[in-house]
Amino acid sequence: MTEFTTAEQALQAADVVVLGGGPAGLATARLLHQRGITPRVLERDAGPLARSQGGSLDLGEQGGQLALREMGLGARFDELARPLGQRLCLMDPDGTVRIDVDEAAGESRPEIDRVQLRQLLIDSLPPETITWGAEVVDVTPLAGDRHRVGLADGTHLDADLVIAADGIRSPARALVTAAQPAYSGITFIHGDLRDRRRGSFVERHTGEGILHAVGDNKAILAQRAADRSVRVYFAVRIAEDPTRVQGERFGDSAAVREQLRKTFAGWSADLLDVLDEIDGDFAYWPLYGMPAHQLWLPHSGLTLLGDAAHVMPPFGGEGVNMALPDAVELVHALFSPEHSTVDEAIAVFERRMLDRMADVVLAADAAGELLLSPAGTAPLLAHFAAAR
Numbered sequence: 001m002t003e004f005t006t007a008e009q010a011l012q013a014a015d016v017v018v019l020g021g022g023p024a025g026l027a028t029a030r031l032l033h034q035r036g037i038t039p040r041v042l043e044r045d046a047g048p049l050a051r052s053q054g055g056s057l058d059l060g061e062q063g064g065q066l067a068l069r070e071m072g073l074g075a076r077f078d079e080l081a082r083p084l085g086q087r088l089c090l091m092d093p094d095g096t097v098r099i100d101v102d103e104a105a106g107e108s109r110p111e112i113d114r115v116q117l118r119q120l121l122i123d124s125l126p127p128e129t130i131t132w133g134a135e136v137v138d139v140t141p142l143a144g145d146r147h148r149v150g151l152a153d154g155t156h157l158d159a160d161l162v163i164a165a166d167g168i169r170s171p172a173r174a175l176v177t178a179a180q181p182a183y184s185g186i187t188f189i190h191g192d193l194r195d196r197r198r199g200s201f202v203e204r205h206t207g208e209g210i211l212h213a214v215g216d217n218k219a220i221l222a223q224r225a226a227d228r229s230v231r232v233y234f235a236v237r238i239a240e241d242p243t244r245v246q247g248e249r250f251g252d253s254a255a256v257r258e259q260l261r262k263t264f265a266g267w268s269a270d271l272l273d274v275l276d277e278i279d280g281d282f283a284y285w286p287l288y289g290m291p292a293h294q295l296w297l298p299h300s301g302l303t304l305l306g307d308a309a310h311v312m313p314p315f316g317g318e319g320v321n322m323a324l325p326d327a328v329e330l331v332h333a334l335f336s337p338e339h340s341t342v343d344e345a346i347a348v349f350e351r352r353m354l355d356r357m358a359d360v361v362l363a364a365d366a367a368g369e370l371l372l373s374p375a376g377t378a379p380l381l382a383h384f385a386a387a388r
């Protein structure tokens with residue numbers, strides 16, 4: 001049996017499998033590939049555009065942006081990023097504008113559509129790295145710290161190292177922790193305004209950035225995308241619907257419009273006109289979060305990162321700003337000469353990630369409480385005043 005003296009040497013001889021081809025999984029693959037290791041990425045989607053890839057993400061200078069620069073992808077990000085996406089309009093339910101600023105305070109956080117970020121990462125890898133249409137259904141420990149990854153088509157593959165970046169429902173999580181994502185109590189119902197709706201009330205107030213109309217424990221949030229469409233989220237505190245899954249299209253748009261008109265009764269007619277302006281289906285997006293403090297059990301040959309480790313409601317805008325640095329820190333640890341085994345490197349990475357995660361998860365929860373408050377815009381206005 002070969003003896004290795006560093007984690008890197010062991011890794012060079014290992015079968016590395018990454019679960020999930022989202023930002024975290026693809027970033028990990030990119031960083032490994034830059035260091036001469038090409039892992040196999042298993043992605044459930046049939047292809048890059050198999051389903052709607054979500055709205056836009058803001059990447060912080062010290063979070064997602066720094067990580068992309070580390071991957072040698074900073075220049076491409078700069079071409080795609082939209083600094084004007086930081087514009088914010090905050091509104092009361094009667095349509096009164098309370099804040100209209102071109103740039104939020106603090107670090108630069110330009111926007112990029114999730115679909116563009118994912119494509120940028122896909123383009124940075126040899127095409128054969130990603131196996132599309134590969135849905136992981138289970139991960140089982142084998143002898144020698146290896147794991148068997150079972151796929152929905154009945155096949156499997158065995159790996160020396162499994163890096164689980166397969167998001168909220170990761171089948172690998174149970175091998176690492178008993179913690180589970182819990183429903184936050186808040187659901188987004190979202191739809192899109194296409195280009196022909198230019199000039200409507202919501203489109204105008206969204207501008208190049210975002211509109212937050214908030215009041216009475218609910219909100220209408222709108223965000224510009226790179227293709228000029230506007231994604232509109234109706235954020236409501238409702239019970240989880242066990243018959244639907246996250247991302248599911250409702251189909252019956254008329255019924256959704258009617259329900260949302262009732263839920264937002266009393267709000268400005270200008271704002272509610274957006275319900276008729278949305279083209280196509282509405283989608284169901286309940287928000288989940290992992291606990292800020294998690295106990296991870298001893299494990300070997302396996303780790304979790306990104307949303308698989310710490311999914312959180314998107315109010316702090318930190319999901320991807322955690323996920324990309326996770327990938328950087330994991331790969332740095334794996335290639336650090338200080339670590340003599342892969343498990344030792346992983347343990348160091350996990351300790352740092354779990355430490356980093358706790359405050360971010362708590363901040364995301366707090367941001368949700370500010371945005372969906374019984375006191376409407378008042379808590380947000382106080383928050384912005386204090387931050388100035």
Ligand SMILES: Cc1cc2nc3c(=O)[nH]c(=O)nc-3n(C[C@H](O)[C@H](O)[C@H](O)COP(=O)(O)OP(=O)(O)OC[C@H]3O[C@@H](n4cnc5c(N)ncnc54)[C@H](O)[C@@H]3O)c2cc1C
Nearest residue numbers: 020021022023024044054055136166167306307314319323
């Ligand atoms: C479709 C989609 C849309 C999103 N839209 C937004 C948004 O608009 N705004 C926002 O702030 N955040 C959004 N997010 C979440 C955001 O992308 C993440 O918080 C962040 O990027 C962390 O990335 P991640 O790679 O850890 O997880 P994710 O982005 O969730 O990526 C996980 C990947 O794993 C794949 N996967 C899941 N289960 C399996 C399985 N069993 N087998 C194989 N592959 C699997 C998924 O298809 C996905 O590609 C979205 C996530 C998804 C999946």
